[in-house]
Amino acid sequence: MTTIKDIAKAAGVSVTTVSRALNGYSDVKELTRQKIAAVAKELNYSPNTLARSLVMNKSQTIGLLVSGFTKESVKDNFTVEVLAGVNECASEMNYDLVLFNTNSSMQREKTYTQLCKERRVDGVIIQGIRTDDPYLKEVVDSDIPCVLIDIPVASENVGYVTTDNELGADKAVQHLLELGHRNIGMINGHEYAFVSQKRLKGYKRALEKAGISFNPGYVADGSFKEDEANEATKDLLSRHPEITAIFCASDLMAIGSMKAAHALGRQVPSDLSIIGYDDILLASYVTPALTTVAQNKFQLGFEAAQMLLNLLSKGDQLKQVILQTELKKRGSTAPNK
C-alpha cells in the first residue's frame, strides 16, 4: 500500500510537499504538483484516512444510533427513509456514516458514548430511542455534537429535528370531526415517546376546540405495535361500542386497528373511521387505503444531518427544526352515519 513517503521518494520531494500538493494547497509549484499527481496515480495511491483523522482529530464520520434494524422492526420503513435522508446529506458533504451496533441480541457492554468516543465520530444522530433509554442522557450530556430525531432536547452541542406532532394530531382529529364523528377514540404509542405525548395533546386540543370533553377511557396504548394496537382496539371498542372513529398514533397501529375492526365485524370506513400517522409505505397499499398524517421522513433525516454538519462547522447554530405534516385523505375515513 503506497504512502506519501513512497510518493515523495519517487518524485524526489519531501513528504510535506506531497501532502500539500495532494491536498490542493496553493503554495506548491504547478510543475511539482503535476509531477506528484502523476506519481500518485502511477503508484495507485490512496490516502489513509485513519492516519489523517488521527492527526487532524476529525474523522469525517458521523455515527448513527438507530434502534430500527432488528429483525422484527423492518416493517416500519420509517427508519430506512430517515437513514436515506441522512445518507443523502452526509454524502453531499463528504461524510461517511457508521452504523453503531446498538441492537445486538447480546448484552451490550459499551454505552453509545463509548462507541462514539472510541470511533472518534465527529458527531452523532440518534433516532428511534426511547426517552427512558439510560444511554440517551449520557450521550446528550457528553460533549459529542448530537442531533436527536423526535426528542426535543437542545443544549450547547445538541439539537433536534421533529415534526409538529401536536398540530398533526390536531389535524387528524379535526378531519374526523369534520366528518361528523363525535365519539373519537385514540390508540397512542407509549409514554416513553415524546411524539406520543404531543399527539395526545393534539387529540385533546382538537376535541376541546369542538367542545367535546376529553374522556380518558377513550384512549389506549398500543406501544406502536400492530398487534398490541389490534388488542387495544378490540378492548376499546368492546368497552365503548359508541366510538365511530379512531385516531392511531402510527400507521402500523392503524393497520392493527383495522384488523381489529374487521375481527369485530365493523366495516372500515362505513362503520368505523380510522386515521393513522406517519404515512408509511403500507398505508397506501392496505385496503382500504389508510387516511393518515404524513411526515416527510426523508427530510427529517436530511435536516438532522444538515443540522449536525452545521453544528460541526460552527456555522449557523440552529438547534431546532420543526417540520410540518400533511393530512392525506384516503379510504379509511368516511362521514359518520
Next chain:
Amino acid sequence: MTTIKDIAKAAGVSVTTVSRALNGYSDVKELTRQKIAAVAKELNYSPNTLARSLVMNKSQTIGLLVSGFTKESVKDNFTVEVLAGVNECASEMNYDLVLFNTNSSMQREKTYTQLCKERRVDGVIIQGIRTDDPYLKEVVDSDIPCVLIDIPVASENVGYVTTDNELGADKAVQHLLELGHRNIGMINGHEYAFVSQKRLKGYKRALEKAGISFNPGYVADGSFKEDEANEATKDLLSRHPEITAIFCASDLMAIGSMKAAHALGRQVPSDLSIIGYDDILLASYVTPALTTVAQNKFQLGFEAAQMLLNLLSKGDQLKQVILQTELKKRGSTAPNK
C-alpha cells in the same frame, strides 16, 4: 481526551504496560493491572480506535456498498432486511459498519475501491449493484476481501451468497402449472441482474418439464420496478390475452402487474393468477395477498457478514452459500377456469 500516556503518568507506569494491561495481556502483574484499570476508569478513558487501527492495520470495520438508500427505493424492504442481517452478525463479532455514499445525487468522483481503501475497511459487502456497474469489477479485482450478495463471483478473497433462484422460479411456475395454467407469462427484471437470468432459466425449466414449449413473446422486462411492470403487463396481456397466469421476478413488479390487471378489468386471481418473488412486506398486505417465493433476506445479510468475517479471520474459506426459498401460497393465485 485521556490517552494511555495520561494513564501511564497517573499510574506511575509506562505506556507499554498500560497498553498491555488494558488489552488483557497475561504478562502484567495483577496488582498493576487493577491499578491501571482504576485509573483508566477514573480518567474516563476511551481508547482511540483510529490510532489502534493505524498501527494494527485493521479497522474492525466492514464497508457496506448498497444502492438501496435513495429516496425512491425505500419501497423495497429488501435492502433493509439484508442490512439488518449484516448488522446482527457484525455486531456479534464486534465489527462496525460503515455505509458508503454510493448513491449521492452528485456525480461520484471516487470509486468504491477508493472509498474502501481510504477508509481502510477490513472487508466489504456489496448488495444491489448491477452486474454492469463498472466499479463492481474493480472491487472484485482489488485485494479487498469482499462478499457479494446475489452476484455469483468467487476468487481468492471474494465470495458470494445468494438463493437458489432457478429452483425458486421453477417452484413458482410449477405452482401455476399445478393450478392448471398453461399460458404463463413472465415479467422479468433486467438483464443486468444475475437473478433475472436465473429466474428466467427456472421459468423455462418448469415449462419444459410440463411439456410446454417456451414462447419468447410471453416474457417481458419490468426493470424490477412497479410502474414498468405495470406497463409491461398491460402490453403483454393485450398482445396475448390468452395468458392466464404471470410469474413476476419480484413482488414489487407483481404489484405493478396486479394494478395492470385491474386496469384491464381482469380480476386477480379469478381471471388472472399472479405470483411474485421475494416476499417483501407489502406482499402480505396488498389485496389480494400476493402468492410469492420467499427468500430470507435477513439470513442473506447475516450469512454474507459471516462469510466475510470468516474470510478475514482466515478461518474456513467457504466462498459460496446458496440459501433455499419457500413458496408462500396466498390469494393472488387460483385454479385456471
Next chain:
DNA sequence: CTGAAAGCGCTAACAG
C-alpha cells in the same frame, strides 16, 4: 513482569 524506543501514515508549524 516492565520500560525504552521505534514506527503506523499523515499534517502542521517553522525555518529557510
Next chain:
DNA sequence: CTGTTAGCGCTTTCAG
C-alpha cells in the same frame, strides 16, 4: 515554494 521536525495515540519488538 520546499524541507525538517515533531507529534497525533497506539502497539510492538527488544532489552532488561
